[in-house]
Amino acid sequence: MGKGGNFNTEGSKKAQDEQELKLLKWDEIKQNKWIVIDNIVYDVTNFSRRHPGGERLMLNHIGQDVTDAFSCFHNDMNKVGKYMKAIKLGRVLPESEINPNEERKLELSKDFKNLKALAEKMATYLIYKSGYGNWFTYALAVAFLSTTQAQAGWLQHDFGHLSVFKSSKLNHFVQNIIIGGIMGFSSDWWNYRHYQHHAKPNTVKRDPDIRFGVLYLIGKVLPIEYGKKKMKKLPYNLQQYYFFFTLPPLLIPIYFVLETVYYLIKKRKLNEIMWISLYLIRWYFMFVPSLGVFGTIKLWFRSQLLATCNVEQSTFNDWFSGHLNFQIEHHLFPTMPRHNYRKIAPHVKELCKKYDINYQCKTLSEATIDIYKCLKESGEMWFEAYNM
Template identity: 45%
Template structure:
């Protein structure tokens, strides 16, 4: 029996400092700086509720008086209750129980690819063909490690949060050279408020792209033209997939670890780079190994960007509408049809809707809850979007083109 988590009338004082302290022990999304309910998010993100309450209790500063306004007044209570009943059904179906063999095999196939990559270079030499083969193998292993660290980061493998955090640091740090704390801080903001400007870092495009329907019109009316946004669907191919990981993420991750003095994550990341250069410098030299590493990142970045954007960038992107949890996630996510390849290629993120509704549910169970989610959507007249893989990828370009045209029209005529 669990007690009620921080609800719609309770106010917790969570500064950025305390948020970082809390997220070193749990996966708490960045809280709202307003009076809004966090109950469904609280249940969605955490397996061990008592552990989180231990950190939240000292931060409770009071409750809103009955006459104080709450931003929950526009939320649909019927949908909220139905969703909570659905979550209870999922628990009764044991859909939050993970198959440890499944995740072991995922890790094993990543390690096997690493071994094959080393064998290819050591046996065939460092010619162009073996180098390209090795780069594609390592890019594949990096992409798959990215999906696997995502599982552990969401605490969806082990019942104990501690074990999830340990393996998460190993995979994202030692196998990928990135930071678990950087990922947690960024990714859980995205999950808490997907596609919400100023709250979801994944839609902070640093003036490089304009997204959705509101932002391009606002930029156009203000005559903001950092780039020719009516051509963003074209320059996306040049400065989107090619540079996100090798330039932006790689720099941001390293600087974040240094600035925040996150020495543990930095040590894990160092172990990755040490292993990489010890393995490949004998074949390419130090400079060649650096170029080889960035080429692998370049290939992986294409994979990552296309998969992650096909579920979100084509959906509603706007300011905070203060919807209930279920409606918020459905407005910002869509699915891609299931197949063995699609599941593997996307790390089961083709079930993005179900993943956003139930972040701690192991990915191999997402397809089991999908029919029940569809039924709930049909009951409340909420669109449940699912599409073929190629169409989902093409829709990214269509969405960028549409937003670019909205900007151009507003820029010229409003």
């Protein structure tokens, strides 16, 4: 009885405190480094630099209602609440909370929250020796190793999204072992990039996963800008061709390695360097003896659907992509274990049908061809603008 009484008192006090907060208009919110969560305004001007996801992630959301994005990324609300209390600034002015023209969007937001609750019910928390007698056995071992490395990438992805254990620290610890000790990359670097990707998926200049420097021009704005400025660092009208022999073989073995080294040195991440050192030591003892040489403000739901698509389900596609062929479900529920994506997918489709939102699902070949066409279109736009 005593505990229940305390709980009610604390709840009433919280509601009273929120009523006493300063009332703020959206016009004022959008002009500052503030965000809105459940109609409460938070000042992230200084906190953004200390945010685990990185400052850029926070700055990409200033002046916006981030309620859905916030709830999808944070599991431990008690821990997060300790930080939020210090930066709480005010409350959205009541008359500005509901726009008569936004009722449909608010209804979608409510339905998505119900869908998220269903997803949470589905979620379950998971808790040698070889010789090189000849080149055949060596090649076989390399094939197995390559497969292991690829699947380790999908596995660390789950831990990075905090979808395996309830404890964030335990998730990050195991992620360090997998991506650092097994793959030779920094978990801190991966999280820094990947959280930005989820926050603004496939948004030019916001998503680091489509930030290719001078190699490719993506979208419908950048190619024209380059063309008008007569910038021809590469023949971009041919980028759909050189994509296949540049990005796939260069991305992980070269670009990601160089970016990881730069990131670790810049951030002075000594613990990350330790994990990667263990990977290099293991690699040395595995290969050097055998080779004899050194080796080498939109709604969350709608915005995620507009920027992503699925690759159709099949035994091969599920295994090959680590179940990330369910890109829509993964971006809607980043903390959900991968094996549950196929279970929640029918419910997502149903919600899309209700609100007339396109649920894109393509074959693997269609998705590959789309990449080609996208690069070709952007390259041609640059070429046309360049020669004007």
